[in-house]
Amino acid sequence: xxxxxxxxxxxxxxxxxxxxxxxxxxxxxxxxxxxxxxxxxxxxxxxxxxxxxxxxxxxxxxxxxxxxxxxxxxxxxxxxxxxxxxxxxxxxxxxxxxxxxxxxxxxxxxxxxxxxxxxxxxxxxxxxxxxxxxxxxxxxxxxxxxxxxxxxxx
Numbered sequence: 001x002x003x004x005x006x007x008x009x010x011x012x013x014x015x016x017x018x019x020x021x022x023x024x025x026x027x028x029x030x031x032x033x034x035x036x037x038x039x040x041x042x043x044x045x046x047x048x049x050x051x052x053x054x055x056x057x058x059x060x061x062x063x064x065x066x067x068x069x070x071x072x073x074x075x076x077x078x079x080x081x082x083x084x085x086x087x088x089x090x091x092x093x094x095x096x097x098x099x100x101x102x103x104x105x106x107x108x109x110x111x112x113x114x115x116x117x118x119x120x121x122x123x124x125x126x127x128x129x130x131x132x133x134x135x136x137x138x139x140x141x142x143x144x145x146x147x148x149x150x151x152x153x154x
Contacts, residue, residue: 028079030090033151036075039068039114042106043122054112056119061112068114069106070098077151085144086137087151096132103129115150 046053046062053060076090091099103111103125113121113136121136121143138144 030076030078031152033075033077036073036115036151038072038075040070040072040102041065041068041112041114042102042109043112044110054114054119056112056122059122061110061119061122063112064106064109069102070095079148080135082137084137084139085141086135087144087147088133088135090133093132096130099134100128100130103127113147115147120147120150 041054042064043054043061044064046060053062055061072089072091072095075095078088080086080088107125107128109125110122111125112119113123121138123136136147138147
């Protein structure tokens with residue numbers, strides 16, 4: 001435990017992670033996001049003012065489908081910090097198959113992660129996701145905190 005903490009401190013200095021993460025992410029247990037529903041939409045940037053778009057910061061993201069391409073509900077997750085803070089998510093085998101199918105179809109497209117009608121993350125799909133465990137990393141710590149707040153047990 002001590003060795004991990006020292007290594008984390010050294011790594012956090014070099015990759016400029018806030019030191020606060022060191023204690024927060026040591027030995028994080030796996031939790032269940034009960035009652036949490038994430039919807040995923042393939043999106044493209046559009047002009048502001050389009051009534052059909054999701055607002056994401058200063059961007060307007062236009063959904064490429066009318067319905068979400070897949071939905072996660074009551075999934076397992078674990079916080080982590082490596083180069084960037086993130087969340088490891090475990091989903092069911094059915095959800096994993098859906099995710100593989102749609103990430104293959106929408107490769108090199110942004111995917112909006114929507115919670116309560118609001119985009120909380122919109123990464124670019126760079127590769128097919130075919131496992132039932134995957135990671136979402138965040139460049140913006142505020143967005144990371146927002147997603148955590150939405151899935152943490154009340």
